[in-house]
Amino acid sequence: MKRIFLVFILAISLVLTACQPPRSTDLRTITFNLTYVPNVQFAPFYVAIEKAFFEEEGLEVDLVYGNEADMVALVGSNHQQFMVASGEQILLSREQGLPVVSVATWYKDYPVGVAALKESGITTPEDLRGKRIGLPGLYGANYIGMEALAGQTGLQTGDYSLVSIGFTQVESLVSNTVDAVVVYLANEPVQLRERGYEIDVIAVRDYIDLIGNCLVTNETTMQNDPELVRSVVRAFLKALTYSAENPDETFAISQLYVENLTEETAPIQRKVLEQSIAIWQVEPETELEQAASWQNMMQVLLDIGLMKNTISLDGVYSNDFLP
Numbered sequence: 001m002k003r004i005f006l007v008f009i010l011a012i013s014l015v016l017t018a019c020q021p022p023r024s025t026d027l028r029t030i031t032f033n034l035t036y037v038p039n040v041q042f043a044p045f046y047v048a049i050e051k052a053f054f055e056e057e058g059l060e061v062d063l064v065y066g067n068e069a070d071m072v073a074l075v076g077s078n079h080q081q082f083m084v085a086s087g088e089q090i091l092l093s094r095e096q097g098l099p100v101v102s103v104a105t106w107y108k109d110y111p112v113g114v115a116a117l118k119e120s121g122i123t124t125p126e127d128l129r130g131k132r133i134g135l136p137g138l139y140g141a142n143y144i145g146m147e148a149l150a151g152q153t154g155l156q157t158g159d160y161s162l163v164s165i166g167f168t169q170v171e172s173l174v175s176n177t178v179d180a181v182v183v184y185l186a187n188e189p190v191q192l193r194e195r196g197y198e199i200d201v202i203a204v205r206d207y208i209d210l211i212g213n214c215l216v217t218n219e220t221t222m223q224n225d226p227e228l229v230r231s232v233v234r235a236f237l238k239a240l241t242y243s244a245e246n247p248d249e250t251f252a253i254s255q256l257y258v259e260n261l262t263e264e265t266a267p268i269q270r271k272v273l274e275q276s277i278a279i280w281q282v283e284p285e286t287e288l289e290q291a292a293s294w295q296n297m298m299q300v301l302l303d304i305g306l307m308k309n310t311i312s313l314d315g316v317y318s319n320d321f322l323p
Contacts, residue, residue, distance in 0.1 A: 027060040030232070033071040033083035034063055038258045040273045041186060042084075043250050044106075044280075046257045048239035057231035063257075068140070076100045078220045082232055087211025087297045088144045088306075095311055099219040102317040104233050105290065106240070107212030108281035109205040112145030115189055116180040117173065118198040125153035125202060134165040134178035141212075142182040145204045148300045152207040170195075186275035194268045209293045210300065212279070214317070222318070233321045244277045290317065 034042050045063060048054050054061045064071075068089055074080040076098030084106065085093075093100050114133065116122035122131065128150075135142045146162070149155075165172045169181035169188045174197060183189055185203060192199050204210065215236055217229055243250040251270050255261045261269055294313050301307040 026058075027055065028058055028228075029060045029062065030082060030228075031062045031064055031080050032232075033075065033080055034065050035068040035071065035084060037065050040251065040254045040258055040261070040269050041276045042257075043254045043273060043276070044236060044239040044243045046253050047243045047250055048235050050253045050256065051239065051242060053235040053238045053242075054232075057235045059231060059235065072098060072100060072216075075216060075218055078218050081217055081221045081225075081228070083216050084213050085216040086141050086144075086213055087294065088141065088301060090211075090214065090216060090316060091294075091298055091301055091311070092306060094316055095307055095309065099315075100216050101219060101222060101315060102211075102214035103217055103222070103229055103321045104215035104237060105211070105281045105285065105317075106214055107279050108283075108285065109185075109203075109279040110141075110145060110148075110208075110210040110212050111184050111186060111279050112141050113183055113185050113189070113201045113203040113205075114146065114149065114180050115169070115173065115183045115192065115199050115201045118200055120179060122180050123200045123202070125149055125155060125207070128180060128202075129155065129159045131179040132161045132163050133180050133182060134163045134169060134172045135182035136167050136169075137164045138162065142184075144297075144300060144304075144306075145210070146182045147304045148208055148210060148296075149202065149204050151300060151303055173199075186272055186279060190271045190275055191268060194271065208296055208300075209289070211293045211297045219315070222321075226321070230321045234323050237323060240280060241282055244280060244282050247273060247277060284322070287319070290319075 032045065034045065049061060068085060071083045072085055072089055072093045075083050076093055085100065090100055090102055114128065122128060133146065135146060137143065163178050165178065169183050170191050172178050173181045181188065185201065189199060189201050215233060222229055251273050254273070291313065294316060298307065298310065302310065
Protein backbone atom coordinates (compact mmCIF):
# COMPACT_ATOMS: atom_id res chain seq x y z
CA MET A 1 0.00 0.00 0.00
CA LYS A 2 2.76 2.40 0.90
CA ARG A 3 4.58 1.64 -2.35
CA ILE A 4 1.40 2.26 -4.37
CA PHE A 5 0.95 5.63 -2.60
CA LEU A 6 4.50 6.72 -3.42
CA VAL A 7 4.08 5.75 -7.07
CA PHE A 8 0.86 7.79 -7.15
CA ILE A 9 2.57 10.87 -5.69
CA LEU A 10 5.43 10.54 -8.18
CA ALA A 11 2.98 10.31 -11.07
CA ILE A 12 1.10 13.41 -9.92
CA SER A 13 4.39 15.33 -9.58
CA LEU A 14 5.39 14.41 -13.12
CA VAL A 15 2.02 15.56 -14.47
CA LEU A 16 2.23 18.90 -12.64
CA THR A 17 5.77 19.46 -13.88
CA ALA A 18 4.70 18.72 -17.43
CA CYS A 19 1.83 21.23 -17.14
CA GLN A 20 4.13 24.10 -16.10
CA PRO A 21 5.47 26.30 -18.92
CA PRO A 22 9.12 25.61 -19.68
CA ARG A 23 11.50 28.02 -17.96
CA SER A 24 13.43 29.82 -20.67
CA THR A 25 17.17 29.48 -20.61
CA ASP A 26 17.59 31.81 -23.56
CA LEU A 27 17.67 35.08 -21.66
CA ARG A 28 19.28 38.23 -22.98
CA THR A 29 21.78 39.63 -20.49
CA ILE A 30 21.85 43.40 -20.02
CA THR A 31 23.66 45.66 -17.57
CA PHE A 32 21.73 48.18 -15.50
CA ASN A 33 23.81 50.94 -13.95
CA LEU A 34 22.80 52.27 -10.55
CA THR A 35 24.49 55.22 -8.90
CA TYR A 36 25.74 55.15 -5.32
CA VAL A 37 25.98 51.72 -3.63
CA PRO A 38 23.50 48.87 -2.89
CA ASN A 39 20.69 50.48 -0.93
CA VAL A 40 17.03 49.90 -0.09
CA GLN A 41 16.23 52.94 -2.22
CA PHE A 42 16.94 50.73 -5.25
CA ALA A 43 14.41 48.14 -4.06
CA PRO A 44 12.34 48.01 -7.29
CA PHE A 45 15.31 46.60 -9.16
CA TYR A 46 15.84 43.89 -6.57
CA VAL A 47 12.15 43.05 -6.72
CA ALA A 48 12.17 42.96 -10.53
CA ILE A 49 14.93 40.36 -10.40
CA GLU A 50 13.62 38.21 -7.56
CA LYS A 51 9.99 38.24 -8.76
CA ALA A 52 11.18 37.41 -12.30
CA PHE A 53 9.66 40.54 -13.86
CA PHE A 54 12.78 41.00 -15.98
CA GLU A 55 12.86 37.29 -16.76
CA GLU A 56 9.26 37.46 -18.01
CA GLU A 57 10.54 39.95 -20.57
CA GLY A 58 13.33 37.57 -21.63
CA LEU A 59 16.00 39.49 -19.73
CA GLU A 60 18.69 38.70 -17.21
CA VAL A 61 19.90 41.87 -15.50
CA ASP A 62 23.30 42.53 -13.97
CA LEU A 63 23.28 45.46 -11.53
CA VAL A 64 26.38 47.66 -11.46
CA TYR A 65 26.98 50.53 -9.02
CA GLY A 66 29.20 53.55 -9.57
CA ASN A 67 29.63 57.24 -10.26
CA GLU A 68 26.70 58.86 -12.05
CA ALA A 69 28.79 61.00 -14.39
CA ASP A 70 30.88 58.01 -15.48
CA MET A 71 27.79 55.92 -16.11
CA VAL A 72 26.09 58.66 -18.12
CA ALA A 73 29.15 58.72 -20.39
CA LEU A 74 28.89 54.94 -20.88
CA VAL A 75 25.18 55.04 -21.66
CA GLY A 76 25.44 58.16 -23.79
CA SER A 77 28.13 56.55 -25.94
CA ASN A 78 26.05 53.31 -26.16
CA HIS A 79 28.73 51.23 -24.43
CA GLN A 80 25.92 50.50 -21.97
CA GLN A 81 22.21 50.85 -22.57
CA PHE A 82 20.43 51.53 -19.26
CA MET A 83 20.88 53.39 -15.99
CA VAL A 84 19.20 55.48 -13.33
CA ALA A 85 20.08 59.17 -13.62
CA SER A 86 18.82 62.39 -12.10
CA GLY A 87 17.05 64.99 -14.18
CA GLU A 88 19.85 67.52 -13.93
CA GLN A 89 22.43 64.97 -15.08
CA ILE A 90 20.36 64.20 -18.17
CA LEU A 91 20.13 67.87 -19.12
CA LEU A 92 23.82 68.54 -18.48
CA SER A 93 24.74 65.51 -20.57
CA ARG A 94 22.44 66.51 -23.43
CA GLU A 95 24.05 69.95 -23.52
CA GLN A 96 27.43 68.22 -23.90
CA GLY A 97 26.15 66.19 -26.83
CA LEU A 98 25.46 62.88 -25.07
CA PRO A 99 22.14 61.56 -26.45
CA VAL A 100 20.74 60.15 -23.20
CA VAL A 101 16.96 60.06 -22.84
CA SER A 102 14.60 59.57 -19.90
CA VAL A 103 12.06 56.86 -20.79
CA ALA A 104 10.30 56.62 -17.43
CA THR A 105 10.02 58.90 -14.42
CA TRP A 106 10.86 57.17 -11.16
CA TYR A 107 10.41 60.00 -8.61
CA LYS A 108 7.28 62.15 -8.58
CA ASP A 109 8.91 64.53 -6.08
CA TYR A 110 12.39 65.99 -6.07
CA PRO A 111 13.99 64.07 -3.21
CA VAL A 112 16.07 66.85 -1.65
CA GLY A 113 15.48 69.13 1.33
CA VAL A 114 17.27 71.06 4.06
CA ALA A 115 17.19 69.71 7.62
CA ALA A 116 17.94 71.56 10.85
CA LEU A 117 17.61 70.79 14.54
CA LYS A 118 14.32 72.11 15.90
CA GLU A 119 16.15 74.16 18.50
CA SER A 120 17.77 76.20 15.71
CA GLY A 121 14.45 77.72 14.68
CA ILE A 122 15.14 77.10 10.98
CA THR A 123 11.78 76.28 9.42
CA THR A 124 11.69 78.33 6.20
CA PRO A 125 14.23 79.18 3.48
CA GLU A 126 14.43 82.73 4.81
CA ASP A 127 15.74 81.35 8.11
CA LEU A 128 18.82 80.09 6.23
CA ARG A 129 20.08 83.63 5.81
CA GLY A 130 23.50 83.94 7.42
CA LYS A 131 23.69 80.21 8.17
CA ARG A 132 26.31 77.52 7.40
CA ILE A 133 24.70 74.83 5.28
CA GLY A 134 26.46 71.49 4.92
CA LEU A 135 26.21 69.33 1.80
CA PRO A 136 28.36 66.65 0.14
CA GLY A 137 29.85 69.17 -2.29
CA LEU A 138 29.05 71.69 -5.01
CA TYR A 139 27.64 69.05 -7.35
CA GLY A 140 24.76 66.65 -7.76
CA ALA A 141 21.16 66.70 -6.61
CA ASN A 142 21.92 68.11 -3.15
CA TYR A 143 23.62 71.18 -4.60
CA ILE A 144 20.98 71.65 -7.32
CA GLY A 145 18.18 71.33 -4.79
CA MET A 146 19.71 73.85 -2.42
CA GLU A 147 20.28 76.42 -5.17
CA ALA A 148 16.77 75.87 -6.54
CA LEU A 149 15.32 76.44 -3.07
CA ALA A 150 17.33 79.63 -2.63
CA GLY A 151 16.38 80.92 -6.07
CA GLN A 152 12.68 80.41 -5.43
CA THR A 153 12.76 82.33 -2.18
CA GLY A 154 14.95 85.31 -3.08
CA LEU A 155 18.14 84.24 -1.30
CA GLN A 156 21.37 85.31 -2.96
CA THR A 157 24.63 83.37 -2.96
CA GLY A 158 26.15 85.66 -0.35
CA ASP A 159 23.22 85.24 2.03
CA TYR A 160 24.42 81.83 3.25
CA SER A 161 27.56 79.70 3.30
CA LEU A 162 27.76 76.27 1.66
CA VAL A 163 30.16 73.91 3.42
CA SER A 164 31.40 70.71 1.76
CA ILE A 165 31.10 67.96 4.38
CA GLY A 166 30.96 64.82 2.25
CA PHE A 167 28.23 62.37 3.16
CA THR A 168 28.34 63.21 6.88
CA GLN A 169 25.11 65.18 7.13
CA VAL A 170 23.87 63.47 10.29
CA GLU A 171 27.13 63.75 12.22
CA SER A 172 27.82 67.32 11.04
CA LEU A 173 24.38 68.53 12.10
CA VAL A 174 24.26 66.96 15.56
CA SER A 175 27.83 68.13 16.33
CA ASN A 176 26.90 71.72 15.34
CA THR A 177 29.61 71.75 12.68
CA VAL A 178 26.99 73.42 10.48
CA ASP A 179 23.61 75.03 11.14
CA ALA A 180 21.67 72.96 8.60
CA VAL A 181 22.33 70.18 6.10
CA VAL A 182 21.07 69.34 2.63
CA VAL A 183 19.57 65.87 2.71
CA TYR A 184 17.71 63.22 0.77
CA LEU A 185 14.20 63.32 2.20
CA ALA A 186 14.01 59.54 2.48
CA ASN A 187 17.36 59.09 4.18
CA GLU A 188 19.02 61.44 6.67
CA PRO A 189 15.79 62.80 8.26
CA VAL A 190 14.81 59.21 9.09
CA GLN A 191 18.21 58.56 10.67
CA LEU A 192 18.10 61.75 12.71
CA ARG A 193 14.62 61.11 14.08
CA GLU A 194 15.41 57.49 14.88
CA ARG A 195 18.36 58.71 16.94
CA GLY A 196 16.00 60.85 18.97
CA TYR A 197 16.68 64.28 17.41
CA GLU A 198 13.80 66.65 16.74
CA ILE A 199 14.26 68.30 13.37
CA ASP A 200 12.49 70.49 10.85
CA VAL A 201 12.81 69.78 7.13
CA ILE A 202 12.37 72.28 4.31
CA ALA A 203 11.47 70.24 1.20
CA VAL A 204 12.42 71.62 -2.21
CA ARG A 205 9.23 70.09 -3.67
CA ASP A 206 7.15 72.53 -1.60
CA TYR A 207 8.63 75.46 -3.53
CA ILE A 208 9.32 74.19 -7.07
CA ASP A 209 8.63 71.09 -9.17
CA LEU A 210 11.81 69.52 -10.49
CA ILE A 211 12.74 66.22 -12.13
CA GLY A 212 14.25 63.59 -9.85
CA ASN A 213 15.53 60.15 -10.79
CA CYS A 214 14.59 58.65 -14.14
CA LEU A 215 15.04 55.44 -16.10
CA VAL A 216 17.53 56.35 -18.83
CA THR A 217 18.69 54.91 -22.13
CA ASN A 218 20.14 56.44 -25.30
CA GLU A 219 18.83 57.40 -28.72
CA THR A 220 20.67 54.58 -30.51
CA THR A 221 19.02 51.90 -28.38
CA MET A 222 15.62 53.56 -28.78
CA GLN A 223 15.96 53.56 -32.55
CA ASN A 224 17.62 50.18 -33.08
CA ASP A 225 16.03 48.11 -30.32
CA PRO A 226 12.75 49.72 -29.23
CA GLU A 227 11.31 46.41 -28.00
CA LEU A 228 14.22 46.06 -25.58
CA VAL A 229 13.52 49.52 -24.17
CA ARG A 230 9.84 48.73 -23.91
CA SER A 231 10.57 45.47 -22.09
CA VAL A 232 12.88 47.13 -19.56
CA VAL A 233 10.38 49.92 -18.87
CA ARG A 234 7.52 47.47 -18.51
CA ALA A 235 9.41 45.26 -16.05
CA PHE A 236 10.62 48.24 -14.03
CA LEU A 237 7.19 49.84 -13.70
CA LYS A 238 5.66 46.50 -12.73
CA ALA A 239 8.30 46.14 -10.02
CA LEU A 240 7.77 49.73 -8.89
CA THR A 241 4.07 49.15 -8.34
CA TYR A 242 4.61 45.77 -6.70
CA SER A 243 7.25 47.21 -4.34
CA ALA A 244 5.00 50.07 -3.28
CA GLU A 245 2.09 47.71 -2.61
CA ASN A 246 4.16 45.07 -0.77
CA PRO A 247 6.69 46.92 1.40
CA ASP A 248 7.33 44.04 3.82
CA GLU A 249 8.20 41.59 1.07
CA THR A 250 10.16 44.30 -0.74
CA PHE A 251 12.29 44.91 2.33
CA ALA A 252 12.92 41.20 2.77
CA ILE A 253 14.06 41.00 -0.85
CA SER A 254 16.30 44.04 -0.39
CA GLN A 255 18.08 42.25 2.44
CA LEU A 256 19.40 39.81 -0.15
CA TYR A 257 21.17 42.64 -1.97
CA VAL A 258 22.10 45.21 0.67
CA GLU A 259 24.83 44.14 3.07
CA ASN A 260 24.30 46.70 5.84
CA LEU A 261 20.76 45.58 6.71
CA THR A 262 21.78 44.08 10.02
CA GLU A 263 19.54 43.55 13.04
CA GLU A 264 20.67 46.94 14.33
CA THR A 265 20.16 48.95 11.12
CA ALA A 266 17.15 47.11 9.67
CA PRO A 267 14.45 49.11 11.56
CA ILE A 268 15.88 52.40 10.31
CA GLN A 269 16.33 51.16 6.76
CA ARG A 270 12.77 49.82 6.78
CA LYS A 271 11.58 53.37 7.41
CA VAL A 272 13.93 54.65 4.70
CA LEU A 273 12.11 52.32 2.31
CA GLU A 274 8.73 53.66 3.45
CA GLN A 275 9.84 57.25 2.83
CA SER A 276 11.30 56.27 -0.53
CA ILE A 277 8.01 54.75 -1.64
CA ALA A 278 6.30 58.02 -0.75
CA ILE A 279 8.24 59.90 -3.45
CA TRP A 280 7.98 57.28 -6.22
CA GLN A 281 5.98 58.05 -9.36
CA VAL A 282 3.54 55.16 -9.05
CA GLU A 283 0.67 57.02 -10.74
CA PRO A 284 1.47 58.51 -14.19
CA GLU A 285 1.86 62.28 -14.34
CA THR A 286 0.32 64.46 -17.03
CA GLU A 287 2.31 65.69 -20.01
CA LEU A 288 1.92 69.29 -18.81
CA GLU A 289 3.28 68.45 -15.34
CA GLN A 290 6.20 66.59 -16.85
CA ALA A 291 7.09 69.38 -19.29
CA ALA A 292 6.88 72.03 -16.56
CA SER A 293 9.21 70.08 -14.26
CA TRP A 294 11.81 69.64 -17.01
CA GLN A 295 11.57 73.33 -17.91
CA ASN A 296 12.02 74.31 -14.25
CA MET A 297 15.05 72.06 -13.93
CA MET A 298 16.72 73.55 -16.99
CA GLN A 299 16.08 77.09 -15.75
CA VAL A 300 17.68 76.30 -12.37
CA LEU A 301 20.77 74.93 -14.11
CA LEU A 302 20.98 78.02 -16.29
CA ASP A 303 20.51 80.36 -13.33
CA ILE A 304 23.38 78.83 -11.35
CA GLY A 305 25.64 78.58 -14.40
CA LEU A 306 25.92 74.81 -14.71
CA MET A 307 24.25 75.02 -18.12
CA LYS A 308 25.43 77.67 -20.54
CA ASN A 309 22.75 77.40 -23.19
CA THR A 310 19.08 76.61 -23.43
CA ILE A 311 18.46 73.31 -25.21
CA SER A 312 15.32 71.86 -26.76
CA LEU A 313 13.42 69.57 -24.44
CA ASP A 314 12.33 67.52 -27.45
CA GLY A 315 14.25 64.29 -27.10
CA VAL A 316 15.26 64.85 -23.48
CA TYR A 317 12.45 62.56 -22.34
CA SER A 318 10.07 60.18 -24.09
CA ASN A 319 6.76 58.58 -23.09
CA ASP A 320 6.69 56.33 -26.16
CA PHE A 321 7.79 53.24 -24.23
CA LEU A 322 5.34 53.41 -21.35
CA PRO A 323 2.83 50.55 -21.15
